[in-house]
Amino acid sequence: MTLTLVLFYAFIAVVSVQIIYYLSFLFSFGLKSPETRLKKQIPISIIVCAKNEAENLKKNIPSLLNQDYSSFEIVLVNDSSFDDTLEIMEDFAANNSQVKVVDVKVSEAFWGNKKYALTLGIKASSYDTLVFTDADCTPASNQWLAHISSQFSNEKSIVLGYGAYAKKKFSLLNKLIRFETVMTALQYFSYAKMEIPYMGVGRNLAYKKEVFFNNCGFNSHMALKSGDDDLFINEVANATNTALCFSKESFTISEPKHSFKSWILQKRRHVSTAKYYKAKHKLLLGLFYLTQLSFWILGGIFIYLGVLLPWIAALIALRFLIQWICFGFTAKKLEETDLILLLPLLEISLITSQLSIFIANLISKPTHWK
Known part of the structure; x- marks a missing residue:
């Protein structure tokens, strides 16, 4: 031959x-259509962990407060920022009873570790249902929480959402970033539908507090700098406990990287956790x-x-x-x-x-x- x-x-x-x-x-x-039927609203804690995100918080927290939802709080976690992040958070808390602030001081053991800051935010939350997003994200609509919460049930304790990136005209990099985001979503949504969920994105993710504590939180991979979303979901998601939310009202929208170098650095951090996935x-x-x-x-x-x-x-x-x-x-x-x-x-x-x-x-x- x-x-x-x-x-x-x-x-x-x-x-x-x-x-x-x-x-x-x-x-x-x-070929699947999103589930758009809204159900009874359950109390929700939105967790936003931020490090040096003062400007993004000023821009995006109002859209979280504007959610058309009956019972929710926003837990803002300051992860040892050295800009005005803490001051911005405290201003929102002073003017909105729904907002609470967790100020994480520099820890020698957990320096630069988002998982440690997130853990403190989760412990400070008041409700059993947790919704996660980032400081640079804004919900696509004021029905974001309503759509996410509707996917929870007695069997479903994890909800995977879609975190889109804002469109920029005449930018090949922007199209490449959004293409990678769509391809990633196609895979993690598809595998979840095939009852083999493997990841979610922290820009738009929700789960019950008991899922976190029953798994001992991020304990098994706390030393890794990334994986608070995908690696955690890889550990706890299974064929029966994971739901999807991909109605357009449930999207979050983030500002994409503006240079190829910064995007590559971001993806390097994300990809570094893949070797810890299940076989x-x-x-x-x-x-x-x-x-x-x-x-x-x-x-x-x-x-x-x-x-x-x-x-x-x-x-x-x-x-x-x-x-x-x-x-x-x-x-x-x-x-x-x-x-x-x-x-x-x-x-x-x-x-x-x-x-x-x-x-x-x-x-x-x-x-x-x-």
Whole structure:
């Protein structure tokens, strides 16, 4: 058997695996409609942990206070900031009885560790249902809490939401950031629908307080600088206790990074926790990325060599068709339709970025959450 045939059969296998993934994503999440029926409102504690976020707090806390919801509090956690973050928090607390402030002092044992600050915020919260977001996030509507809380039930104690990024015109970086966000959401929503949840995002995440304490909080990974959202959910989520909330009213919107360097540093920190996921999740995620990368490499080799082109073209077209259908339904649901036509360009850009992040993390580890 010649090398060309070996590579051709390998390409068939890669395309087949990619098609299986995208069909699974399409039928588990892409074609699903969000649950928009609102239920009885339960008391909620919103936890916002901030480090040097004075300006973002001034801009975004009013949208949290403006939620059309009967019973909630906002726990603002100052994680040893050295700007005006604490003063801004105390101003909100002085003028709003729904706001309480937790001031976390520098700790030698937990310096720069967001999980320690979050733990103190959770302990200070008054209610059994916790909703998490970041200081740079704003809810897409004043129905955010109502939609998130409606997904809780006797069986569902974790709710995974969607944290979008604000759109910027004429910015390829902005489109790349939003594309990566959609692809990540497509996967964690799909796997949760297939009863193998593996992560959530701290920009829009909710769970019962008992889930936190029954798991001993972040104890097993407190020494890691990241993972307060994805690694924690990887530990506690299972086939029966996890619900999704992806109605457009339930989104949060964050300000994206403005430079490629700062975005890469942010992703390096996030990616560094993936090796601590459960083995089945690492296998599923790793195989998806490996076949993505192999699709572009092997496809490029065959096009460059100019051999078996009709077969190669058919396989490439089939894979792109199914991917476009899956991504198109998802992008429409998550209000990111401007990304659909740029899918091939954004995908190869993201794969290249992820490869560089993987290599960079092998060389050195990112430190501190802010």
